[in-house]
Amino acid sequence: MLCELYIENIALIRKASVRFDTGLNVLTGETGAGKTILISAIQAVLGERTSRDLIRTGEKKALVSALFRDISPRAVMALTELGYAPDEEGNLLIQREITLSGNNCRIGGMPATVAALKQVGACLLAIHGQFDTQALTDIESHRGFIDSYGGLSDKVNAYTELYDQLTAVRTKLSDTRMSESQKAQRLDFLSFQINEIDAADLTPGEDEVLMARRDVIHNSGKIADALMTAVDLLGGNETIGAADAALAAADQLARIADFLPDGESLIQRLNSAGYELRDIVDTLRDSAGDTEYDPGELDAIEGRLDILYRLTRKYGGSVADIIERREAMQTELDDILLSDQHIKKLEAEEARLADLAEAAAARLTEARREAGERFAREVERELLDLDMPAVRLDVSIQPRSLGPTGADSLEILFSANRGEAPRPLSRIASGGEMSRFMLAVKNVLSGQDDMDTLIFDEIDTGVSGRAAHKIGGKLKSASKSRQILCVTHLAQVAAFADYHLLIEKQTDQNATFTEVVALDDEGRARELARITGGETLTPAALQNAREMLKEAQTTRA
Numbered sequence: 001m002l003c004e005l006y007i008e009n010i011a012l013i014r015k016a017s018v019r020f021d022t023g024l025n026v027l028t029g030e031t032g033a034g035k036t037i038l039i040s041a042i043q044a045v046l047g048e049r050t051s052r053d054l055i056r057t058g059e060k061k062a063l064v065s066a067l068f069r070d071i072s073p074r075a076v077m078a079l080t081e082l083g084y085a086p087d088e089e090g091n092l093l094i095q096r097e098i099t100l101s102g103n104n105c106r107i108g109g110m111p112a113t114v115a116a117l118k119q120v121g122a123c124l125l126a127i128h129g130q131f132d133t134q135a136l137t138d139i140e141s142h143r144g145f146i147d148s149y150g151g152l153s154d155k156v157n158a159y160t161e162l163y164d165q166l167t168a169v170r171t172k173l174s175d176t177r178m179s180e181s182q183k184a185q186r187l188d189f190l191s192f193q194i195n196e197i198d199a200a201d202l203t204p205g206e207d208e209v210l211m212a213r214r215d216v217i218h219n220s221g222k223i224a225d226a227l228m229t230a231v232d233l234l235g236g237n238e239t240i241g242a243a244d245a246a247l248a249a250a251d252q253l254a255r256i257a258d259f260l261p262d263g264e265s266l267i268q269r270l271n272s273a274g275y276e277l278r279d280i281v282d283t284l285r286d287s288a289g290d291t292e293y294d295p296g297e298l299d300a301i302e303g304r305l306d307i308l309y310r311l312t313r314k315y316g317g318s319v320a321d322i323i324e325r326r327e328a329m330q331t332e333l334d335d336i337l338l339s340d341q342h343i344k345k346l347e348a349e350e351a352r353l354a355d356l357a358e359a360a361a362a363r364l365t366e367a368r369r370e371a372g373e374r375f376a377r378e379v380e381r382e383l384l385d386l387d388m389p390a391v392r393l394d395v396s397i398q399p400r401s402l403g404p405t406g407a408d409s410l411e412i413l414f415s416a417n418r419g420e421a422p423r424p425l426s427r428i429a430s431g432g433e434m435s436r437f438m439l440a441v442k443n444v445l446s447g448q449d450d451m452d453t454l455i456f457d458e459i460d461t462g463v464s465g466r467a468a469h470k471i472g473g474k475l476k477s478a479s480k481s482r483q484i485l486c487v488t489h490l491a492q493v494a495a496f497a498d499y500h501l502l503i504e505k506q507t508d509q510n511a512t513f514t515e516v517v518a519l520d521d522e523g524r525a526r527e528l529a530r531i532t533g534g535e536t537l538t539p540a541a542l543q544n545a546r547e548m549l550k551e552a553q554t555t556r557a
Contacts, residue, residue, distance in 0.1 A: 001452045001483035002042075002125060004067040009056040010044075011037045012505065012514040019518065023498030024479035027487045028527055033505040034514030035487045039127065039457050042066065045096045046125060047118025052100055065095040068124055072452050075123035082116050084108050094120070125453040128442050136412075136425050136434060136441075143368070143410045146395060148445055150371025152364065159360040159406060166353040166402075173346040176339055183336055190333045193315070197326045200311055207308050207319045210301050217298045227288040235281035243277035246270050354402075361407035368410060369397050375444065376412075382440035385477075387470040388433070390418040435462050439471060443478055454478070455485040460493055468492035472552065491531040491545065495552035500524045524549060 005018045012034050029035055044050045045064040055062045069091045071079075079085055079092070084107045086092045094117060097104040105112045107120060136142075147156055216223070235241040240248070250270035257263035308319060315322045335342055372395030383391045394413040401407065413422035416433055425437070439459055446454060460471050472493040475486055479498070488494055500519045505512060519527060525545040526537060532548075533541035 001068065001070055002066060002485070003069050005038075005042065005045075006063070006065045007038070007041045008064075009059040009062040010041045010054055010064060011056060012512055013037055013041070014056065014511075014513045016514070016516045018501065018516045020483070020485065021499040022479075022483055024476050024496055025483070025485045025499045025501065026494045026497035027485065027501045027503055028489070028494050028531065029503030030505065031489075033503045035503050036457075037514060038503065038516070039455065039487065042125070042455065043127065044098065045094055045117070046121025047096075047105075047114050047116070048121075050098060052098065055098060055100070061097055061099040063095070063097050065093060068092045068094070068452070070452065072123065075120065075452070078120050078123045079107070082107075082112075082119065084110060084112070084116075084120070092124075123451075125455065126446075126451050127455040127457060128438070128459055136438060139409075139411050139424075140405075142395075142412045143405060145412070145441060145445065146368050146372050146375055146410060149375045150367060152367050152371065155360070155364045155367055156406075159357065159364050160404070162353060162357040162360050163402065163404060166350065166357050169346055169350050169353060173343065173350060176335070176343055176346060183339070187333065187336055190329050190336075194326060194329055194333065197311065197315065197322060200307055202308075202311075202319050202323055204320055204323060207305070207312075210305055210308075214298065214301050214305070217301070224288055227284050231281055231284045231288065234277050234284070241277075241281070243274050243281055246274035246277060250274065357402055358407065361402060364406050365397060365399075365408045368406075368408065369395075372397060372410070378444050379437070379440045382443050382474070383436060385470060385474055386436040386440060387467045388416060388436060391416050392422055394422040435460055436467065436471065439474060443474065446478070446482070451482065453483045453485065455487075457487045458489065459486075460488055460490050463490065465492075472496035476552075489531065491528040491548060494524075494528060494531065495548045497524070500527070502527055521549070 001022065002020050004020070005016075007013045007016045007018070009015075018038070027035055027038065040050070040054065041064045044054065045066045068075075069089075071086050071090060071092055075092075076086065087108065092108055093106075094108075095106045096114075096117060103114055105114055105117050107116060147153070233241065234243050236244055247270070250267045253260065253263060253267050253270065257267060260266065311322050312318060315325045376393035376395050380391055380393055392415045396411045396413050398409045399407060400409050412425060414425045414433075414437070415422040425434070439456070442454070442456075442459075456475065460468060463471060468490045469492040472490070472495060475484055475493065476496040476498075478484060486493065486497075494500060500523075502517045502519050502523065504515050504517065506515055507513075517523075525542055528545035528548055529537050529541040532544065
C-alpha cells in the first residue's frame with residue numbers, strides 16, 4: 001500500500017509530506033485547493049505522462065517520491081523482471097525528479113526509466129476518476145469490462161493470434177491476385193530488369209576492386225618514383241647504400257671485436273640488418289618493374305565502372321545491392337509464374353485459418369455470454385447497496401462478422417426503474433446513476449486482481465443525500481480488503497474515513513501554496529460542517545457534522 005508521499009515544487013505545492021494509512025483515506029478541500037495536483041503527483045511518480053508545466057513557477061525542478069509497503073506478489077514479480085526488488089523490510093521507494101530538460105527516476109534507489117515506473121506502478125495502484133464514467137458511454141469499453149471480469153485474456157489472445165494470421169494471409173492473397181494484363185506487364189518488366197543485370201555478369205565486390213586498381217594506375221608515376229628512390233637509398237647508386245653500409249660497418253667492428261664488450265652481438269645485428277635490407281631492395285626493384293601499365297587496362301576499367309555506375313543508380317548503391325535486388329526480382333517473377341498454384345495454397349490456408357478463427361471466436365463469445373451474466377448479477381448486487389433497488393442489467397451480445405475483437409458486438413444495457421426494459425446507458429442513465437454504476441463496476445472488477453491501492457478521484461460526482469451515504473459505506477466496505485484513497489466533495493462520503501486529509505490553499509505576500517493536513521476528530525467535524533454549510537460554522541452545522549460522523553461510525557461497525 002501507499003504509506004507516504006513526498007512532493008516538492010509541484011504546481012501550488014511547495015513542499016508536502018503526506019502520510020496515508022490502511023483502510024479508507026479521504027481527501028477533501030475547497031475547489032482549486034490542490035486535490036487534483038496531489039493526484040497528478042501520484043500519477044507522475046508512477047510513470048504517467050507529465051510535462052515541465054507541472055514544475056512550480058520560478059523553480060527549475062520538481063520531485064515526487066512514494067513509499068510503498070506490503071507489496072503484492074504480482075508487484076514483486078514485476079519488480080524482479082525489471083531487475084529491482086523491495087528492501088529487506090518489504091518497502092519500496094519510487095522517485096521521479098522532473099527538470100526543465102527531462103526526468104530522473106529511481107526505483108529502490110536504483111536508476112530507472114519512466115517506462116519502468118509505469119510498469120511497476122500498474123501493479124501497485126489504480127486511479128479511477130470522475131471522467132471514467134465516459135467509458136460507460138463507449139460501447140467498445142463494455143467488452144473490456146466483461147473480458148477483464150471473466151478472466152478471458154487467454155481466449156482473447158488465442159483468437160487475436162489466429163485473426164492476425166488470417167488477416168496476413170488475406171492481404172498476401174489480395175496482393176497475389178492480379179489481372180492477366182497486369183501479370184503480363186509485370187512479367188515483362190521483371191524479365192527485362194533481370195536480363196539487364198545478368199548481362200553485366202556482376203561479381204560481388206568487383207566495384208571496390210576496380211576502383212582500387214584505377215587509383216593505383218592513376219598514381220603509377222608517383223609510385224615508381226617512390227620505389228626507385230627507396231632502392232637508391234637502400235641499395236646504393238652513385239654512393240654506397242644503406243644495406244652495404246650496414247655490412248661494411250660490421251666488417252669494421254669485426255676488426256676490433258676483442259676490445260668491445262658487446263662486439264659480437266653488434267656485428268651479428270649489423271649483418272642481419274644488412275642482409276634484410278638487401279632482400280628489401282630486391283623486392284622493391286621487382287615492384288618497380290611492375291609499375292608500367294598498359295593504357296588499355298585503364299580504359300577497360302573506366303568502361304566497366306561506367307556500366308556499374310549506371311546499374312547502381314538504377315538498382316542499388318553497390319554491386320552487392322544490385323545482386324540482392326536481382327534475387328528479390330527473381331523471387332517475385334517466380335511467384336507470378338507460379339501464382340495460380342500459390343493462390344490455391346493461400347486460399348487453402350485462408351480457409352483453414354478462417355475455420356480456426358471462427359471456432360475460437362465462438363468459444364470467446366460463449367465465454368463472454370457466461371461472464372456477462374455473472375457480471376450483470378454482481379453489479380446489480382453492488383448497485384442495490386448503493387440505493388438503486390430496482391436496477392436491472394443485461395449484457396447484450398449480438399453476432400457479427402469476424403473482426404479484431406471477435407465475432408460479436410457487446411453492450412451493457414441498463415434500467416434503473418422497475419417495469420422499464422434495459423436500454424443503452426448513454427441514453428437513460430443520469431449523472432448520479434453513472435457515478436454509482438461506475439463505482440459498482442470498479443468494485444466488481446477490483447475483485448479480479450490483487451491491486452494494493454485504489455484511488456477514486458471524485459467518482460461520486462452528481463450524487464447526494466442517501467445515495468452519497470451509500471457510496472461512503474460501499475467505499476468503507478471495500479477498504480477492508482485493500483487501501484482506498486478517495487477525493488470527494490461530499491460530507492456523507494468523508495464521514496466514513498479512517499484517515500482524513502484536508503487540502504488547503506494558503507497565500508503569503510509573495511506566493512500561493514497548498515498544504516496537506518491530517519485532521520483529528522474535531523478537525524473532521526469542522527471540515528464536514530464546512531462542506532455542508534459553507535464557511536460560517538454554526539453550532540447547528542457542527543452538531544450535524546458530529547452526528548454524521550457518529551452515524552458513519554455506527555454504520556461501519
